[in-house]
Amino acid sequence: ASSYPSVIVIGAGMSGISAAKTLHDNNIKDFIILEATNRISGRIHKTEFAGYTVEKGANWLHGAEGPEKNPMYEIAEKINLKNFYSDFSNVSLNTYKQNGEKYSMEEVEAAIALADDNEEFGTKLAEQFSANTKEDDDMSLLAAQRLNKKEPKTILERMVDFYFNDGEQAEAPRVSSLKHILPRPEFSLYGDGEYFVADPRGFEGITHTIAKSFLSYTNHTVTDPRLMFNQVVTEIEYKRRSVTVKTEDGNVYKAKYVIVSPSLGVLQSDLITFTPELPLWKRRAISEFSIGIYTKIFLKFPYKFWPTGPGTEFFFYVHARRGYYAIWQQLENEYPGSNILFVTVADEESKRVEQQPDEVTKAEAMEVLRKIFGEDIPEATDIMIPRWYSDRFYRGTFTNWPVGYTNKKHKNLRAPVGRVFFTGEHTHPELFGYADGAYFAGITTANDILARLKGGILPWHNQDMKL
Ligand code: FAD
The missing domain is CATH 3.50.50.60 (FAD/NAD(P)-binding domain)
Incomplete structure (x- = not known):
């Protein structure tokens, strides 16, 4: 011995x-x-922000309704970890142009239909590739969109594409493998629902x-x-x-x-x-x-100036620059009265934001919010930006x-x-x-x-x- x-x-x-x-x-x-x-x-890293517990890292659980049980979800259930269904269903009513005007519901729904069609087409193709075990036959998610003759082209289509793809893999569709991304295993195994953890633990x-x-x-x-x-x-x-x-x-x-x-x-x-x-x-x-970068930027305000109630949890901002302060979420369900918003950026935007002073990022985010909600909104009183890419113990958030x-x-x-x-x-x-x-x-x-x-x-x- x-x-x-x-x-x-x-x-x-x-x-x-x-x-x-x-x-x-x-x-x-x-x-x-x-x-x-x-x-x-x-x-997996909680932190205190403006008196509330928020997650710098992993946030969503899958597994409430699928054929298999996610062990993470099972433990969360056992310890009664508070989590909230994320309702993305109304974003077609809450999508804003670069100048702050709203898109019509029809325009946004058309862009979402394009992305859905690409995902369906890509999933079928991926299943054919996967059945063919002898060869490593594959293509990028972008190539599959082209093969489907539905490559996202307008800035609105590209933003929805960002939400569907970069928002999941933290890298652009040109990088990602069709065969290994679709069908998304978290959804096919555990069900479509995504549950946002908001709990002091x-x-x-x-x-x-x-x-x-x-x-x-x-x-x-x-x-x-x-x-x-x-x-x-x-x-x-x-x-x-x-x-x-x-x-x-x-x-x-x-x-x-x-x-x-x-x-x-x-x-x-x-x-x-x-x-x-x-x-x-x-x-x-x-x-x-490959490892991508996915950044949730948290902002605290003295009071709410965004709409609340059913169907308002998420809003999108569409900028010519891909993923520029694109996906916004409010925490009114999770933490009523917290007056906290967060915006998700990814990939190159994450790298850029990590390397500039927080004040500059805050000014950029405020400019976007002023376009959407008007010049009179209050200035954010606090900001928190996780820096997973600069941190030598991580150098990224999750792999693709x-x-x-x-x-x-x-x-x-x-x-x-x-x-x-x-x-x-x-x-x-x-x-x-x-x-x-x-x-x-x-x-x-x-x-x-x-x-x-x-x-x-x-x-x-x-x-x-x-x-
Ligand atoms: P890690 O958690 O990185 O663990 C490795 C450990 O090694 C760390 O504790 C680190 O400090 C330590 N370490 C590093 N270098 C050294 C060294 N030289 N010596 C000693 N120790 C070292 N997953 C989900 O399921 N749902 C989500 O919604 C979700 N969202 C995410 C959002 C973000 C922003 C991030 C960052 C991640 C997210 N993830 C999500 C992914 C999930 O958090 C990770 O897949 C998982 O936590 C990785 O665990 P791990 O043990 O592989 O790696």
């Missing part, structure tokens, strides 16, 4: 916690978890519920000695019989196996050095997959499957290299991008290690991992 633990888990986000729980449930209790920040949950109440089932807690705080905070892993040295992990503050940990759970964005950066260098097939799999990325490459993304195992939302072949994908990925990776510990042969064993 060795004096060092069986497994080091790097990262205490949803996937790392779910991997550690799976080890625990299978009687491997000598693991340690090294987390760079001072909290668990990673990209936050979406992270779900991660804590999982963590509490196997880690020791004192007064709602994890105090298990196996979980170590503020441990920024910078080096992973893997050998035939062990793995050594080094942190920024000079700590050295040794184990039989390591599970690497930080985001794809972190793996694409230079934060963690692998010794020896990871093989080219692995580095290519990491470099060629780019066109041209094959199933074989994705297997390489998930595959271990010697004693180094990989997990995280990006390693789930269907539910990549989502919290439940991270949860299932953690279980799969832990099971791979359990199989290896028992001397079993992994599914990767016979795989040709050459390029």
Whole structure:
């Protein structure tokens, strides 16, 4: 028997916690978890804004009405986590032109019908491609729109396209793989309804519920000695019989196996050095997959000047510049009287907004609101802008499957290299991008290690991992 633990888990986000729980449930209790920040949950992250709990990261749950139960939704139900049905059905009545005038309902409905048609056409085509397992036949979402002779062209059509696509994948349709995006698994598995979490415990109440089932807690705080905070892993040295992990503050940990759970964005950066260098097939799999950026900008006002009541939850702003302060949501259902609005930007706009002072972003958002609601509206008194792309522990928000990325490459993304195992939302072949994908990925990776510990042969064993 060795004096060092069986497994080091790097990262205490949803996937790392779910991997550690799976080890625990299978009687491997000598693991340690090294987390760079001072909290668990990673990209599931509540924060206080103007006296209310809002989510900088994951916000929506699926799973109330579909054929399968989403484990995230089941836990939310169990702990009575407050969540609210998001009603997008009336946006055709609340869509504004660049100069602030309203579009007619008919115009917006026509643009939505175009997007629906493209999605239906694309889904059928994707199903044909997927049935054809021999080849990696695929095209971009944009190419499928063209094949359907319905490429969005007007700025209104392009805004609705942004809402349908960039608003989900946080990248433009020209980047995304048709076959791996449609049909959207969260909807086909769990149902169409999207439920917005607004609860003082936050979406992270779900991660804590999982963590509490196997880690020791004192007064709602994890105090298990196996979980170590503020441990920024910078080096992973893997050998035939062990793995050594080094942190920024000079700590050295040794184990039989390591599970690497930080985001794809972190793996694409230079934060963690692998010794020896990871093989080219692995580095290519990491470099060629994609992570997008999705930013909810929260604004607090002294009073409400936007319409409230049924059918007013969302409004759209259509600007010639794709996705410019496009998708707006009010929190009157969730937090009556909070006078909070938030606007979602993505991709290049997110990168731009992250790198400019908050005051500049506030002025841009105010200019949009003044166009829509008039010059007399009050100035926002507070603003909060998450910066997932600049944060060296994330470098993005969730992954997207780019066109041209094959199933074989994705297997390489998930595959271990010697004693180094990989997990995280990006390693789930269907539910990549989502919290439940991270949860299932953690279980799969832990099971791979359990199989290896028992001397079993992994599914990767016979795989040709050459390029
Ligand atoms: P992470 O949460 O990133 O966990 C990795 C952990 O590793 C983190 O705690 C990080 O701090 C740590 N770490 C990083 N580097 C190091 C290092 N060098 N050393 C030690 N530790 C390190 N999902 C949904 O289901 N519904 C949604 O509505 C939704 N919306 C989203 C909106 C936004 C803005 C964001 C950011 C995400 C959203 N997601 C949503 C996605 C969901 O949050 C993620 O898929 C999921 O939380 C990822 O979990 P993970 O364990 O794979 O990664």
